[in-house]
Amino acid sequence: MEYELVIGLETHVQLNTCTKMWCGCANEYGSDSNTNVCPVCLGLPGVLPVLNEAALRKTALTGFLLNCSVPGYAKWDRKNYFYPDNPKNYQLTQLDFPSTVDGYVNFESLGGIVKVRINRAHLEEDVGKSFHFADYSGIDFNRAGVPLLEIVTEPDINSAEMAYDYLNALKNILEYGAVSDCDMEKGQVRCDVNISVRPKSQSKLGEKVEIKNMNSFSGIRRAITYEFKRQVEVLEKGGTLVQETRRWDDDAGVTDSMRTKEDAHDYRYFPDPDLMPYRPSDEWLSAIREGVVELPLDRKMRMMSQHKIPQESADVFVREPLLGDYFEQAVKGVKNSRSVANWVINNLQAKLVESGTTIDGLTFSPAAIGELVELVESGKISGKIAQEVFNEMFKSGVSPLGIIESKGLSQVSDTVQLKAFCEEVIVANPASVDDFRDGKEAALNFLKGQVMKISRGKANPKMVDDLLREMLVD
């Protein structure tokens, strides 16, 4: 029998605010343990949490980037459970009135563009971090109270690959919106995977298995592949699946059961009495709307159609937004946009890496790249000389035209002068001349190389080729 996968993802993303969600402690990774902590983070009696406006703003912006709507009323609830990293014995979250709802993400997957619906993106707080030792555990509350956005999809994902592509697309969008740094190493993105299988012909969903707290996209892809196989095997053997929570063991490459439905948590949610609801005003929302940036996929499509550049180039500019911005500056008014793209991707990028500089540190303007391309296009300099000019430009910041003039690098396209070069080479290399006349094409390349050499690379290669052929036939 054929089975299909049904997957929904809950992705937790730390917002990159300066301070925590309810208090002015730093939202900062890597500080000494328990130094970004105050009575609010610790949940001491009598404290009063107050909402961080920036966290609300970044949440609404994320909502817009994910095509969600932002309801006129949002409130906070207490989700009650006991765990040592949860100082208040409840987590503040949004149960029934979340900050953003009903969106979708379009992204590239499986050779096309697919859509995954977003049920909601709501705001909650992160918990502390546990460290495990031989006979005790230790808790650091620096992370407790850091604003955490939970982005919940509808069960629209049907393969491990699609889940992987969704997560990468989501991360890309959040980075574009600058709402989160999305640093996986620092645990800023974590994911719960809800997964079930069913026979292809069946419309009713299978029993849902939740895999908790995954922190790598490739791990998630492997876990889904594993779970699909495991669940299908159970069904094939005539067994039944139970609703349960499982844990992914990345080293062993397996999932194992943490708890089943019988001992599922009962969170006893209720509205938080300390936190007032939030009603976004129209002005507040329209100010945020102005911060909505072009999404990665839209940018790619636009770049391909507007600049007529190949998909591979557009992909680079989407992955490296600053390089893409630079390209868009450089290409202004230049006909051969592909060539500009190649210069930016191949030469500029390589040089930046090689010299350890960033785009901000460049001493020449993007227009200089465009100018360089135009100089090659018009035959003023050869591609080889352009390389030399570029290196010089990178060093000194002088414009291409300036470099060419000061160094006398203009391409020689004067027939009389070129003929003289060719004549000299023909006289000096009789053996190669004979070879060519005997039909050895390679001999011409050698002669051409000699001409380029005595012209110090300035001879117009196309014209040299034509001239040599003409002169050798005689």
Add this chain to the structure above:
Amino acid sequence: MEIDISRLVKLARIELKPEEELRLAPQLGEVLGYVDKLKELNVDDVEPTAHASPLSNVLRKDELADSLCRDDVLRNAPESSNGLFVVPKIVE
């Protein structure tokens, strides 16, 4: 009102002796029954609200404030080590 006292005990992570459960269950039931009286009120014309106070949009700016010094943070901890709160080993 009936109370599932053993479930409540489990959720609250407390231990009760059987005689305590027998005594507390009806008492808690009475409390709930008392609160239940509110259901008799006609609230058709009352807008649902999470708060008695009419406030909303109580916000603060995203500005740093002082945290506690670590000695103070850990002062009430029954045990601490290397700047961490020490708790029984967590296994889940």
